[in-house]
Amino acid sequence: MAHALTPSPKSLAYLQEAKTMPTVAIIAVEFAVCVSKWATRRETRRALKQLTDWELRDVGLTPRQARDEAAKVFWRA
Secondary structure, eight states, X not given: OTTOOOXXXXXXXXXXXXXXXXXXXXXXXXXXXXXXXXXXXXXXXXXXXXXXXXXXXXXXXXXXXXXXXXXXXXXXX
């Protein structure tokens, strides 16, 4: 995603080294992870709709499987 921001290496290192995190920080991180997963699913499913039958075969999906997956809402795994 072009519009997404990436945490700095310093920020990630700090989080990895922290012994504990405030509850609000944990909730914020979990929320960010959840939203990132949703965005990835949305973009992936949108791209899946654009694949040709040959491309679907190449990735091991039938057109029906691709259609069913693409029809899911982004919050469904």
